[in-house]
Amino acid sequence: MEAGNTGKRLYKIVQIALIFLLTAAVCGIVKENRGSGDAKNEGNSRNYGQNAAVPDKREKTNPPAVPSGEQLTACSELSLYSGLPYFIEEYSERYIDYKRKNPDLPYEKVITYVNIGLDYDFYENVHVVEDGHEITVLVNKYNKLDDDFTPELTQLDQSVCVPGRGPQYLRREACEAFVKMHSDAKKLGLNITAYGTYRSIKKQHEIWNNAVKSGRTVEEVDSLNARGGHSEHHTGLAVDVIINDYAVEQTEEFKWYSENAHKYGFIIRYPKGKEHITGYKYEPWHLRYVGPEIAKEVYEKGITYDEYYVQAIQPAKNKNIVNCNIKCNTYSGNHP
Ligand SMILES: [Zn+2]
Known part of the structure; x- marks a missing residue:
């Protein structure tokens, strides 16, 4: 039993470390994309990743930006919540941004509120x-x-x-x-x-x-x-x-x-x-x-x-979409 528990703990630590590295990499990429945008978009938290669609040529020649210590800490903290069923990885930057603006809000609520869309104004992002x-x-x-x-x-x-x-x-x-x-x-x-x-x-x-x-x-x-x-x-x-x-x-x-x-x-x-x-x-x-x-x-x-919808209903819907995609891919593979 002891050996089993130690193994489980080691596995969990490795898992969190991998998630951390992955999230840090995502944050690094986002920072890089933001850095290549127009000055007017700097600091505008509503333009999530919009600059990524129009890559600046400088991006190809410049070395990748290194995430700051503050960003790494935020990514590391966020990665502890990546096991929540309603955690949406592609929202990582929005979670970190919302947490920065609402430091007293626990991360479970940050994730829930961002999933609802509360980091946007009402009737925005409909x-x-x-x-x-x-x-x-x-x-x-x-x-x-x-x-x-x-x-x-x-x-x-x-x-x-x-x-x-x-x-x-x-x-x-x-x-x-x-x-x-x-x-x-x-x-x-x-x-x-x-x-x-x-x-x-x-x-x-x-x-x-x-x-x-x-x-x-x-x-x-x-x-x-x-x-x-x-x-x-x-x-x-x-x-x-x-x-x-x-x-x-x-x-x-x-x-x-x-x-x-x-x-x-x-x-x-x-x-x-x-x-x-x-x-x-x-x-x-x-x-x-x-x-x-x-x-x-x-x-x-x-x-x-x-809150209930994004925590309990939406994850099940997203899971069904993933399952459907897997089935569809398998199907098209067998019948080209
Ligand atoms: Zn009514």
């Missing part, structure tokens, strides 16, 4: 999601639905909706879970009703534009209203319950659903104190359906869905 029809889809200020995206919807019975708000629609899975939650709460004398559900991209554009036209600043509007394509209501998986007002916190219904909604697959998507991650003010009325298993984990961990 991706169009490819999994809009999946229950787990992440829609936020960095991930938008395609302009043509329309989910398959089911109309909610009027008995579970706030009167006078017009017909309400959700995806079937979310609708069934909401009806179940409503009826269980009803047995306790509580009335959890749907105030607002699915919204088209056209409607979302209207809401955002009207809010800006009303004289509020763009920053203020962005903290309350999603821009078109970026709203969870567009997925058919989000429901505002009872009323979209902080008065909802004073209700017995809120006390109950804030502790029980996850059992039905719903999470409070924009929690208090997490505005710097979600980009939205606390919304006690906005529930998002993600399914009971994920909702339980998000609830128990006390994290946002943005």
Whole structure:
């Protein structure tokens, strides 16, 4: 057993050393590319690796730049976290840059936040999601639905909706879970009703534009209203319950659903104190359906869905892509 443990320790040390050397080499290359860019790009952390696409001729004649001691230390520290399932090697420079700007933030959070995209401003570096029809889809200020995206919807019975708000629609899975939650709460004398559900991209554009036209600043509007394509209501998986007002916190219904909604697959998507991650003010009325298993984990961990997605869902997706590539390569090799 002793010999086995010593062997394992040695293997781990060699492994970390190799990762360190590899990361240091990557950092060295990045530094070299940055050094060959325009002066106006110097120090601009948003231009990640852009200069690499237009190599300067000097690059070919100059000897490779040697990473500074500070960079080597940063690379060495980062390499200790390379075993995290959500560590993305190509983001190494972004991790180091974000850690330098936020030295008190633990590396696990640095990696999580960069994976979310928080090293960019909101609505900068936006991706169009490819999994809009999946229950787990992440829609936020960095991930938008395609302009043509329309989910398959089911109309909610009027008995579970706030009167006078017009017909309400959700995806079937979310609708069934909401009806179940409503009826269980009803047995306790509580009335959890749907105030607002699915919204088209056209409607979302209207809401955002009207809010800006009303004289509020763009920053203020962005903290309350999603821009078109970026709203969870567009997925058919989000429901505002009872009323979209902080008065909802004073209700017995809120006390109950804030502790029980996850059992039905719903999470409070924009929690208090997490505005710097979600980009939205606390919304006690906005529930998002993600399914009971994920909702339980998000609830128990006390994290946002943005964090959960990049830590637990995205790595599995990336793994599938790698597996697919391996299969595809094998296939093309056998059948040229
Ligand atoms: Zn909402």
